[in-house]
Amino acid sequence: xxxxxxxxxxxxxxxxxxxxxxxxxxxxxxxxxxxxxxxxxxxxxxxxxxxxxxxxxxxxxxxxxxxxxxxxxxxxxxxxxxxxxxxxxxxxxxxxxxxxxxxxxxxxxxxxxxxxxxxxxxxxxxxxxxxxxxxxxxxxxxxxxxxxxxxxxxxxxxxxxxxxxxxxxxxxxxxxxxxxxxxxxxxxxxxxxxxxxxxxxxxxxxxxxxxxxxxxxxxxxxxxxxxxxxxxxxxxxxxxxxxxxxxxxxxxxxxxxxxxxxxxxxxxxxxxx
Numbered sequence: 001x002x003x004x005x006x007x008x009x010x011x012x013x014x015x016x017x018x019x020x021x022x023x024x025x026x027x028x029x030x031x032x033x034x035x036x037x038x039x040x041x042x043x044x045x046x047x048x049x050x051x052x053x054x055x056x057x058x059x060x061x062x063x064x065x066x067x068x069x070x071x072x073x074x075x076x077x078x079x080x081x082x083x084x085x086x087x088x089x090x091x092x093x094x095x096x097x098x099x100x101x102x103x104x105x106x107x108x109x110x111x112x113x114x115x116x117x118x119x120x121x122x123x124x125x126x127x128x129x130x131x132x133x134x135x136x137x138x139x140x141x142x143x144x145x146x147x148x149x150x151x152x153x154x155x156x157x158x159x160x161x162x163x164x165x166x167x168x169x170x171x172x173x174x175x176x177x178x179x180x181x182x183x184x185x186x187x188x189x190x191x192x193x194x195x196x197x198x199x200x201x202x203x204x205x206x207x208x209x210x211x212x213x214x215x216x217x218x219x220x221x222x223x224x225x226x227x228x229x230x231x232x233x234x235x236x237x238x239x240x241x242x243x244x245x246x247x248x249x250x251x252x253x254x255x256x257x258x259x260x261x262x263x264x265x266x267x268x269x270x271x272x273x
Contacts, residue, residue: 003101004049004081006041011077013145014045018158019166024074024195031074034195034262040074043198044161046108048149050083050096051203054112055151055210060091064117065210067153067203069110074197075100081107117204119251122244127222130163135221138162143213153209156253160223160243164257168225169196173261176230176237199238200258209252222246228256236262 015021023030024040031039047069054067075081080101087094091114098108138159143150149158173196222245229240243255 002049002053002083004046004083004098005079006045006077008077010045011039011041014042017142017145018042018044018162020044020162022196024197025077030195034074034197036074037076039077041077043071043075043108043201044158046071046075046081046098047201048146048154048158050098050108050110051154051157052149052151053083053085054094054096055154057087057094057112058091059207059210060114062207064115064204064206065112065153066115066117067110067112067205069108069201071108071197071199071201073105073107075107115204122251122254125224125226125244127224127246130221130223132219132221135159136215136218139213139215139218150212151210152213152215153203153205153253155213155215156205156209156245156247157203157255160245160253160255161257163223164225164241164243169259172225172227172239172241173237173259176227176232176239196259196261198258199260200240200256202256202258203253204256205253218247220246220248222249236260 011025015025020042022042024034024036025042026039028038031037050069051067059065082099082101082104083096084099085094085096088111093111093113095111096109097106099106139155142155142158142162146158149155223243225241225243227239228242231238238258238260241257241259243257244251245253245255
């Protein structure tokens with residue numbers, strides 16, 4: 001068992017790196033509008049020490065790992081949290097939970113498991129190329145800001161999340177909302193009336209990425225992104241977005257994000273997001 005505590009400067013550092021300035025992390029008024037007593041932590045920041053802990057365990061030497069987490073409840077900043085981990089099968093499966101140290105309320109739960117993974121379906125995916133220097137700079141910036149989270153898969157995970165948030169997330173959510181509004185005949189909501197939250201996080205990666213990050217030999221970085229599931233209602237949009245990553249033309253990791261956007265104020269028209 002480990003005790004975790006996150007400070008304002010860590011939250012700010014993650015926001016500066018990721019570009020995720022969601023107001024629920026900085027604006028108490030917005031946080032209270034979704035039922036919180038104050039600002040809450042980024043889920044990705046809270047998961048960093050969990051990913052790091054599992055990277056240091058004894059796993060079998062080859063194959064793939066799947067790391068899955070469900071973000072069950074918002075985590076107030078400046079609180080204490082208890083991280084517990086249990087080995088289910090030595091070198092094969094670990095389960096974990098992160099709870100409030102004060103009242104034991106469950107915040108995050110999940111598992112890390114060795115899996116058989118077929119990468120063949122990804123060979124036909126259309127890839128986007130990220131300039132090598134830009135990719136190296138983003139990867140290096142993360143390791144500078146968060147040196148304790150040094151496993152390669154954790155660095156890639158954070159970097160591709162940041163890139164997706166900064167370059168694709170608004171477009172993907174807008175397209176989903178537009179489809180819903182067009183089917184309902186309603187107007188799009190104002191951006192300030194919408195708040196986004198992460199609900200799930202899933203990584204599938206080759207075990208060689210458990211090693212400490214070293215991207216000096218990186219000569220190509222490619223990725224793709226697409227929606228694999230979508231649930232639309234009159235006041236929310238829930239998406240699962242899958243992001244495979246190829247480094248030096250080899251598929252090494254697939255990041256899956258469960259993301260939800262909710263309306264902060266009651267919809268004025270039927271079907272409004």
